[in-house]
Amino acid sequence: MGYDYALVHLTYTIPPAVLLSLIYWPLSTRLDVYRILFLITIAVVSTIPWDSYLIRHNIWSYPEDVVIGWTLFRIPLEEVFFFVIQTYNAGLLYLLLNKPVLGSVHLVREKPGRSKWKYVKLSGSIALALAIKKGIEFVRQGKERTYLGLILIWALPFLFLLWNLAYQFLVNLPFTSTLVPIALPTAYLWLVDTWALQRGTWVISSGTKTGLHLWPGSLEVEEALFFSLTNCLIVFGLVAFDNAIAVLHTFPAHFPRVPELPSPMLLVKALLLPAAAYNDDRILGLQRCVARLRAKSRSFYLASSAFQGRLRIDLIILYSFCRVADDLIDNAESTAEAKEWVGKLKQYLDYCYGGAVKTKDGREISPRDPNQGVVTQWVMSQFLEDARHTLFMLPTERLGKEPLYELLRGFEMDLEFTGSGEGRGGMVGGPIKTEQDLDVYGARVAGTVALLCIQLVLYHYPEGMKEEKAKRLMKAGHDMGIALQYTNIARDLEVDARNKRVYVPPGWLKKEKLTPESFVSGVLKQGGAKDQDEFFMKKVNTIRGRLLDRAFEFYHRSRSAIEELPPEASGAMRVAVESYMQIGRELRRPGWKSKGGRATVPVGTRLWVGWRALLGPR
Structure with a gap:
């Protein structure tokens, strides 16, 4: 039993969460709480099987003397908490930066057969599909590219889905709404991860990693990519959620009544409303x-x-x-x-x-x-x-x-x-x-x-x-x-x-x-x-x-x-x-x-x- 991993949270992840909570608390609404809880639930449910697989196949591990010892599907509870706190921090930063943004003005009606947007959608989809294909190849090859491949085939299908649901919104939102809430948490977690790897808080098996580093000091490129993609998932997920909310609130002709907390089915229905059906004049x-x-x-x-x-x-x-x-x-x-x-x-x-x-x-x-x-x-x-x-x-x-x-x-x-x-x-x-x-x-x-x-x-x-x-x-x-x-x-x-x-x-x-x-x-x-x-x-x-x-x-x-x-x-x-x-x-x-x-x-x-x-x- 040890407390090194818990110390990482006490020192590096919980303080930002407290600070962001204090700043955002007066701005928060029931819908914001719903957003964050909804996304945390998806993040935890979708990450646990993948993380459990990595641990069971010894792709990464946690020394017994750095974790308390309580586990969920072999995942230390400190790691499960990490899924929650990372999503919470990146999500709150996104909400804070997007508070002034009215989503309605970033919707775009697509004209059938004459829209540039089909090429934007296709380009992003092809790029993500090719990256998924490369990830599958890495896993099949095994050895030093295994972990890299597993990251790609776990994260990119979700990004592929979110891109196809909300590509217009993702492209139209200002950079402060998308790139900043991805880049800041990613850079911060790169520094935290460097420190944790140096201390041996978690360990990546040498036979399944490339051995390449983002910078001297033990930050593996796989870890750098992992944090980049997980923050992309968080922001893409919130963008898709806000895209649905914008559609619901902007077009009363399609959605006459909208509850304060829309059900997941209603959110999906809004996302699936064809852009050609949007009211361009509105x-x-x-x-x-x-x-x-x-x-x-x-x-x-x-x-x-x-x-x-x-x-x-x-x-x-x-x-x-x-x-x-x-x-x-x-x-x-x-x-x-x-x-x-x-x-x-x-x-x-x-x-x-x-x-x-x-x-x-x-x-x-x-x-x-x-x-x-x-x-x-x-x-x-x-x-x-x-x-x-x-x-x-x-x-x-x-x-x-x-x-x-x-x-x-x-x-x-x-x-x-x-x-x-x-x-x-x-x-x-x-x-x-x-x-x-x-x-x-x-x-x-x-x-x-x-x-x-x-x-x-x-x-x-x-x-x-x-x-x-x-x-x-x-x-x-x-x-x-x-x-x-x-x-x-x-x-x-x-x-x-x-x-x-x-x-x-x-x-x-x-x-x-x-x-x-x-x-x-x-x-x-x-x-x-x-x-x-x-x-x-x-x-x-x-x-x-x-x-x-x-x-x-x-x-x-x-x-x-x-x-x-x-x-x-x-x-x-x-x-x-x-x-x-x-x-x-x-x-x-x-x-x-x-x-x-x-x-x-x-x-x-x-x-x-x-x-x-x-x-x-x-």
């Missing part, structure tokens, strides 16, 4: 939605990764709709064009909620019209390509109509900054005359969006939610949206002023002996940090502080409601709120950093705030 639409979220709001992009499944997809589409509408109006060349966009968006909502749209010839088409393709043609003719996919995917059946119409009224308030008969940005005056006006504006452009987010949460997780509580949560979400909008205005004070927009009530400006015109003029006169008028900037910071005070007033009033949300969404919603409110905290710090005139939160701080938010309320 994939492309989601790709554009994610790209828009990543480019327009790093805070909400970070927060979105904390949501799960179809709720995450719906929230991303909702955000994309808000950005599309905002961009259509902001990028219009005139007030008249901007108002025209608002009208078209209203008309589209009218149709979605039971109204009708008018074609160019004046004919009205209602939702009951069997020729729904005419509506599609109307959208195609009226909206830019970048907007169409988002409009078609907007889950209006899960959203109340009034908040969406209120959002458009908020955009109309923005148009009042332009004045009548003038070009965009031609006047300083606007719709914000009092603090109440600013509250109304914040409620329309942000409170509505937050309320819609709560509606989506309650739709996807309705269990045990009473109507009275749901209304209270939506009211709190509405107020939280106003808090975020006040923060947004505080951040963009100078940027908006350069566009001749002043969202600060005149009464607030008057207290600083300013008018909207003098405020804009003062901002435009500011140069670099050395040239700034300190007296004027002190006034700007006073106004900014008052906006932030109002923001945090709404924030503290409604933050407790987050904890009443379903547990599947409360942590993620906390991340969304805290990530954005961190901008307000940064603005209160002297010397805050800016990018493009806007305050920015350092990446490290953003990650820490998100991770801390998942742990629970402050």
Whole structure:
């Protein structure tokens, strides 16, 4: 009896497991636990027969004085534990690196007969098949290539199967999602194995190994290959699992209802769904939605990764709709064009909620019209390509109509900054005359969006939610949206002023002996940090502080409601709120950093705030 092998675990495999667990624990979901347990089960069941064979045929062995002595099919329990801990560590690293990834955007529809993917699939399959054939030859030859051959014929058939099930996903995922969680654990285990072989913790019989070393110090090439392939198996297995999950969540037409923990049979069914059956428009639409979220709001992009499944997809589409509408109006060349966009968006909502749209010839088409393709043609003719996919995917059946119409009224308030008969940005005056006006504006452009987010949460997780509580949560979400909008205005004070927009009530400006015109003029006169008028900037910071005070007033009033949300969404919603409110905290710090005139939160701080938010309320 000995403890050398147990010492390897205590020193080298368990500490990384503890560290990764602590890091990932706030991010973990029931589905993540299911993933890891599912993969560990497969790893242990598939490895035990092979490992037992190696020991029974003396291809490798464990001296009695380095193991405790308890065995399973002649395999020391320390070795069985190694199957578990290696899968756990590599799996957690994969999950951590893939948390921000939305699998839906990495799916690809294959066009029959014209797809390059059949050649990608064929190339990988041929390469793996040839390697399996070579492994069989090595085993038949026996002697010094036996162990090498046994590794190949054990691992590569599994890789062959996984490749054929998920080759598209494997190729499309970013390198950080696949190569990194393979390479890092492999390099680490190479070092651990070198140390273990030098100490004699396990021994490879000299007659069945090539005698080649990866580097001086006893790391056999067979061992190096073993750890490389086992980590490939772990990552390939998780990729195939995520491929199935992505298919299930992306295509409700094929899978109307998906349980939180899909059965193995349902996962296989999703993997076997022909890629030619994928909805190409939906994939492309989601790709554009994610790209828009990543480019327009790093805070909400970070927060979105904390949501799960179809709720995450719906929230991303909702955000994309808000950005599309905002961009259509902001990028219009005139007030008249901007108002025209608002009208078209209203008309589209009218149709979605039971109204009708008018074609160019004046004919009205209602939702009951069997020729729904005419509506599609109307959208195609009226909206830019970048907007169409988002409009078609907007889950209006899960959203109340009034908040969406209120959002458009908020955009109309923005148009009042332009004045009548003038070009965009031609006047300083606007719709914000009092603090109440600013509250109304914040409620329309942000409170509505937050309320819609709560509606989506309650739709996807309705269990045990009473109507009275749901209304209270939506009211709190509405107020939280106003808090975020006040923060947004505080951040963009100078940027908006350069566009001749002043969202600060005149009464607030008057207290600083300013008018909207003098405020804009003062901002435009500011140069670099050395040239700034300190007296004027002190006034700007006073106004900014008052906006932030109002923001945090709404924030503290409604933050407790987050904890009443379903547990599947409360942590993620906390991340969304805290990530954005961190901008307000940064603005209160002297010397805050800016990018493009806007305050920015350092990446490290953003990650820490998100991770801390998942742990629970402050």
